[in-house]
Amino acid sequence: MDFAFTPEDEEFRAGARAWLDAHLVGEYARAAGQGRPGSEHEATDARRRWERELGAAGWIGLGWDHAHGTYGNRSATLIQQVVWAEEYARAGAPGRVGHIGENLLAPTLLTYGTEEQRHRFLPAVARGEELWCQGYSEPGAGSDLAAVRTSAARDGEHYRITGQKTWTSLAQEADWCFVLARTEEGARGHRGLSFLLVPMDQPGRIEVRPIRQMSGTSEFNEVFFDGAVAHAEHRVGAEGDGWRVATGLLALERGVSTLVQQIGFAAELDDVLRSALRTGATRRDPVLRDQLVRAWAELRTMRWNALATLGGAEDPGAPSVAKLLWGGWHQRLGELAMRVRGAEAALGPGDWSPERPYELDAWQRLFLFTRADTIYGGSDEIQRTILAQRVLGLPRDART
Secondary structure, three states: OOOOOOOHHHHHHHHHHHHHHHHHOOOOOOOOOOOOOOOOOOOOHHHHHHHHHHHOOOOOOOOOOOHHOOOOOOOHHHHHHHHHHHHHHHHHOOOOOHHHHHHHHHEEEEOOHHHHHHHHHHHHHOOOOOOOOEEEOOOOOOOHHHHOEEEEEEEEEEEEEEEEEOOOOOOOOOOEEEEEEEEOOOOOOOOOEEEEEEEHHHHHHHEEEEOOOOOOOOOOOEEEEHHHHHHHHHHHHOOEHHHHHHHHHHHHHOOOHHHHHHHHHHHHHHHHHHHHHHOHHHHHHHHHHHHHHHHHHHHHHHHHHHHOOOOOOOOOOOOHHHHHHHHHHHHHHHHHHHHHHHHHHOOOOOOOOOOOOOOOHHHHHHHHHHHOOOOOOOHHHHHHHHHHHHHOOOOOOOOO
């Protein structure tokens, strides 16, 4: 693709920048930069209101209307979606609480859902009114979706869901969850799975328990389903076709959202580089200097790879390659941030007290959170297996 910006794109950029400058004021300015991965507990109320502010102006779901009709969002080309992502990152706007609905659920409904499902759910996402979480991983079935044990039994026009999901981001904030559950009793592997849209407001039937991480925060959760109800009309795809929908969603997860992520990575790298120059760490440690230069070059390579694959022909290996690249890169960045600070990295930002025994600064949270980058969203081992089997055509491992 040709990613040169046309005059129309630059006009779109000017409008996006002007809107952000005018609206990032008051509580939204105070929430700027908060709520990113590793700190999703920050300013949640303000960020929910910010989501509705974005929705009212049509900035959620850019481009949905090009092929599927309008759902309350702005018309935008693929390049203009990139422009918006760049301007949003440039402005340091608050971390999005609606990104799972916009970037995961919506493309899935546009690809696999019915027109009735699209008109029921997409306008609410576009308005920033309904938030979503993802019910995939389970204890003992983190990256292996074929090992899902949560069951959903058909009961007339409903399903009754029983089981447990884990590592569920934003479950404590979400209004809905898309759940992969086994609807065929006795089925194993990828057979007999269905993709269900489940309302989270079911007291006594759904319980959310935060998981405290080593960073001291609780972005992830365990979710317990005890006869939770999902309407049959809210099943995406045919019964038993959940594997195709769920894996299709994972392929759709990359794209413009990957570029948004990389822009955030670039801001983090800039902070680390400035600190290294200010403290003289690059003069004292030539190996560290080389690693910082390499990190810069690798990030540029990831950006061009993302741009090259964006909107092109479907490549079954592209999502796995992207995940392998950014997961390892971001983990190494966390390590570099600690090396730049040296021994000071082991100290907290404030005095210890029984009331505040666990306090971290932004870089320490970055380091601790990036330990999970090569695990969540599909571990490196799973991504390499996908590339080996689906791209290189290597045989599956023999299983006993």
